[in-house]
Amino acid sequence: EAQLVESGGGLVKPGGSLRLSCAASGFTFKNAWMSWVRQAPGKGLEWVGRIQSKPHGGTTDYAAPVQGRFTISRDDSKNTLYLEMNGLQTEDTAVYYCSTGLAGVWGQGTMVTVSS
Amino acid sequence: DVVMTQSPLSLPVTLGQSASISCRSGQSLVHSDGNTYLNWFHQRPGQSPRRLIYNVFNRDSGVPDRFSGSGSGTDFTLKISRVEAEDVGIYYCMQGTHWPLTFGGGTKVEIK
Numbered sequence: 356e357a358q359l360v361e362s363g364g365g366l367v368k369p370g371g372s373l374r375l376s377c378a379a380s381g382f383t384f385k386n387a388w389m390s391w392v393r394q395a396p397g398k399g400l401e402w403v404g405r406i407q408s409k410p411h412g413g414t415t416d417y418a419a420p421v422q423g424r425f426t427i428s429r430d431d432s433k434n435t436l437y438l439e440m441n442g443l444q445t446e447d448t449a450v451y452y453c454s455t456g457l458a459g460v461w462g463q464g465t466m467v468t469v470s471s
Numbered sequence: 472d473v474v475m476t477q478s479p480l481s482l483p484v485t486l487g488q489s490a491s492i493s494c495r496s497g498q499s500l501v502h503s504d505g506n507t508y509l510n511w512f513h514q515r516p517g518q519s520p521r522r523l524i525y526n527v528f529n530r531d532s533g534v535p536d537r538f539s540g541s542g543s544g545t546d547f548t549l550k551i552s553r554v555e556a557e558d559v560g561i562y563y564c565m566q567g568t569h570w571p572l573t574f575g576g577g578t579k580v581e582i583k
């Protein structure tokens with residue numbers, strides 16, 4: 356069974372950085388394109404970005420609010436997806452989920468709080 | 472960005488009755504590869520979303536056949552037949568045809 360487990364969330368000051376990880380199991384990670392989706396407290400779902408599989412070029416795409424501040428990467432040898440977040444703003448406070456492809460499988464999420 | 476508009480915002484339903492949620496997109500969701508990437512998700516309070524339907528009408532593994540998706544182009548519907556207590560929560564549609572991928576605002580289903 357496919358499973359995703361996020362980690363790395365926490366409390367960070369505005370302007371700070373954080374790196375989230377997503378450990379994958381139960382499917383062929385190296386062939387999967389992966390995404391990050393976030394949900395601010397009491398709000399709806401918002402795509403953050405995605406990374407294609409290396410056989411398809413490994414390219415990344417980002418939503419406008421995080422373009423230039425967030426970076427998605429992957430380590431296929433470790434079956435792990437990453438989200439590097441820099442220049443964090445209070446508006447980035449949310450639960451961050453990793454997901455496979457078009458969100459067929461989701462992790463449990465990790466909370467990121469940006470506050471002074 | 473493609474705007475996804477769901478209605479209604481809130482949907483009180485009686486156990487055993489059916490419920491329908493509408494999702495309209497700002498432009499056609501037919502991809503150049505011929506597929507229509509319209510998905511439906513269910514999120515219970517405090518839980519991660521779960522995909523129910525992909526590509527308009529395909530049920531994910533383990534999803535009861537009480538859930539069905541239909542539609543084309545810009546107009547889509549999720550129908551829940553014989554609503555059960557476990558169906559409460561928020562339902563989201565999502566388009567995967569155009570980047571950035573976008574979600575509808577959600578429909579809250581509750582039991583009357």
